[in-house]
Amino acid sequence: MDHSRLLDLLNLKFPGHIQVLIQADGKNIPSIEIPREQIKPVLDYLKSDPQIAMSFLTDLCGVHYPDQAGKELGVVYHLHSFVHNLRLRIKAFGPIDDPQFPSVTDLYAAANWMERETYDFFGIQFQGHPDLRRILNVDEMDYFPLRKEYPLEDRTRKDKDDRYFGRQGHEGVDFDKRIDRQ
Amino acid sequence: MESYFKSLDSIDGELATINLGPTHPATHGIFQNVLKMDSEHIVSAEPTIGYIHRAFEKLAERRPFYQITPITDRLNYCSSPINNIGWHLTVEKLAGIEVPKRVDYMRVIIMELARIADHLICNSVIGVDTGALTGFTYMFQERERIYEMYEEVCGARLTTNIGRIGGFERDFSPVFMAKLKAFLKEFPPRFEEFNSLLERNRIFMDRTVGAGPITAERALNYGFTGPNLRAAGVDYDVRVMSPYSSYEDFDFIIPVGINGDTYDRFMVRQEEIRQSLAIIKAALDNLPQGLHHAEVPAYFLPDKEDVYHHMEALIYHFKIVMGEVPIPVGEVYNCVEGGNGELGFYLISDGGRQPYRLHFRRPCFIYYQAYPEMIQGSLLSDAILTMSSMNVIAGELDA
Numbered sequence: 001m002d003h004s005r006l007l008d009l010l011n012l013k014f015p016g017h018i019q020v021l022i023q024a025d026g027k028n029i030p031s032i033e034i035p036r037e038q039i040k041p042v043l044d045y046l047k048s049d050p051q052i053a054m055s056f057l058t059d060l061c062g063v064h065y066p067d068q069a070g071k072e073l074g075v076v077y078h079l080h081s082f083v084h085n086l087r088l089r090i091k092a093f094g095p096i097d098d099p100q101f102p103s104v105t106d107l108y109a110a111a112n113w114m115e116r117e118t119y120d121f122f123g124i125q126f127q128g129h130p131d132l133r134r135i136l137n138v139d140e141m142d143y144f145p146l147r148k149e150y151p152l153e154d155r156t157r158k159d160k161d162d163r164y165f166g167r168q169g170h171e172g173v174d175f176d177k178r179i180d181r182q
Numbered sequence: 183m184e185s186y187f188k189s190l191d192s193i194d195g196e197l198a199t200i201n202l203g204p205t206h207p208a209t210h211g212i213f214q215n216v217l218k219m220d221s222e223h224i225v226s227a228e229p230t231i232g233y234i235h236r237a238f239e240k241l242a243e244r245r246p247f248y249q250i251t252p253i254t255d256r257l258n259y260c261s262s263p264i265n266n267i268g269w270h271l272t273v274e275k276l277a278g279i280e281v282p283k284r285v286d287y288m289r290v291i292i293m294e295l296a297r298i299a300d301h302l303i304c305n306s307v308i309g310v311d312t313g314a315l316t317g318f319t320y321m322f323q324e325r326e327r328i329y330e331m332y333e334e335v336c337g338a339r340l341t342t343n344i345g346r347i348g349g350f351e352r353d354f355s356p357v358f359m360a361k362l363k364a365f366l367k368e369f370p371p372r373f374e375e376f377n378s379l380l381e382r383n384r385i386f387m388d389r390t391v392g393a394g395p396i397t398a399e400r401a402l403n404y405g406f407t408g409p410n411l412r413a414a415g416v417d418y419d420v421r422v423m424s425p426y427s428s429y430e431d432f433d434f435i436i437p438v439g440i441n442g443d444t445y446d447r448f449m450v451r452q453e454e455i456r457q458s459l460a461i462i463k464a465a466l467d468n469l470p471q472g473l474h475h476a477e478v479p480a481y482f483l484p485d486k487e488d489v490y491h492h493m494e495a496l497i498y499h500f501k502i503v504m505g506e507v508p509i510p511v512g513e514v515y516n517c518v519e520g521g522n523g524e525l526g527f528y529l530i531s532d533g534g535r536q537p538y539r540l541h542f543r544r545p546c547f548i549y550y551q552a553y554p555e556m557i558q559g560s561l562l563s564d565a566i567l568t569m570s571s572m573n574v575i576a577g578e579l580d581a
Contacts, residue, residue: 022513028514029515055402055403056402058517058524058526059515059541064539076528078528082402082423085423085424087515108403109400109404109405109552110405110551112551113547113548113551114548121239135232136232136235136580137232145240146239146240150240152241
């Protein structure tokens with residue numbers, strides 16, 4: 001079992017739903033994107049299929065891309081198969097005005113607090129979570145702090161403008177368009 | 183709430199609610215658990231966390247890469263160097279920096295020293311919680327020696343900020359080498375003395391055997407890693423499964439337990455300390471010659487002497503300090519075997535001066551959620567032992 005065989009199996013089982021974002025190479029783990037409706041079936045398949053045995057949920061976290069219309073919020077799963085020593089990163093995206101994602105707590109008990117943390121910071125609603133409350137922040141908080149619309153630095157500050165450093169951004173990133181610059 | 187009480191199978195139908203924590207000497211940190219007690223037995227526990235949450239992931243989105251190292255210090259502060267080096271390895275992986283073999287070995291020495299310090303504290307505190315304070319006081323002396331060694335390398339003791347992206351700021355000094363050699367010679371007999379105090383101690387075994395057990399299956403489902411998972415019988419160790427920093431060069435044993443109880447966790451950590459000592463010895467004996475950092479002027483701060491006298495060094499110094507170094511677009515997940523298990527860094531870079539998103543996979547945060555299940559039905563005193571043997575570190579838990 002290696003990464004290409006794993007992706008072949010996934011493509012066979014879920015034709016048309018698997019989109020490869022990053023190919024596996026010597027040091028990077030492969031990254032795939034799936035529709036959020038497919039999260040439960042794909043994770044269930046990866047866990048229960050004896051050939052793959054990806055029974056360990058290493059990590060679950062959220063990410064916010066304000067510029068991706070309709071796919072602003074994402075959840076990133078890192079899975080690990082101890083049997084084959086294979087890792088896989090799975091991403092799923094959803095719109096910010098309907099941040100509904102399926103909960104995987106029934107597959108992995110470890111997902112419980114990780115999903116609570118993701119809810120706490122990104123406001124992602126995990127459907128079927130037994131106890132979706134804030135975990136690290138206070139219960140009274142009425143916003144989701146890791147979203148990009150909450151910059152850490154004072155937005156009125158002018159002395160740290162990237163243009164003063166002759167910087168137009170590396171690799172085509174326009175710094176003026178970043179959310180914390182607006 | 184009333185129906186909840188009645189539904190529980192209690193002897194006299196009455197449960198007492200007590201607060202374990204948030205501040206209590208026995209919890210070794212700020213943890214709150216609301217316990218429902220049926221006389222001496224725990225019926226249910228409700229942990230509340232986040233008391234020292236410091237928004238590290240948000241802070242990291244506003245800092246140049248080298249300024250994130252001090253943040254990682256404050257995760258598991260019992261073994262800060264592992265966190266620091268884990269972060270450096272992550273950035274090096276993203277930027278494609280190859281470090282010399284000497285740096286790998288130096289890092290291994292520092293990380294294994296940190297692991298010894300981490301496990302020493304955990305295990306001696308288990309002793310304290312069973313009523314044996316003596317071992318703790320002696321092992322604190324040994325930890326002090328490890329901290330003095332950190333001091334020789336980086337100038338700090340607890341929040342070390344050790345090393346740099348690309349290596350170390352300076353080579354190991356002769357003083358460090360002398361201290362390390364003395365430590366390797368004098369520590370093992372003292373450690374075995376400490377071990378003999380507890381390992382076959384009747385009182386200690388009565389308290390710890392069978393306290394807070396977890397099966398391998400549940401531990402995997404709960405995302406356990408590190409000594410706690412190994413105590414349950416699964417031989418997963420990041421150093422072996424996905425070697426980093428030349429760990430593949432070293433020959434060591436992964437100890438595993440059987441029952442996953444407090445005693446097994448204690449024994450696994452004890453053996454890991456011995457294995458760490460063996461790794462340090464091997465690394466020291468085979469320490470390759472060479473430079474103490476990679477030749478990456480865009481990431482590694484030049485010597486101050488050069489900054490004053492060479493234009494190029496001055497430019498690089500300015501670029502690094504101002505966060506002007508080019509970082510490729512991309513994302514990496516990098517993990518190291520921390521004191522408590524798999525410490526992961528998931529980094530998304532958009533090419534900017536700071537990470538677009540940085541997520542810390544904190545082993546404590548993930549396995550602490552199993553705590554209510556592990557202490558259900560046990561005695562209150564066992565709950566204290568279970569917590570200290572899981573080595574829950576507030577800084578790592580709350581990030």
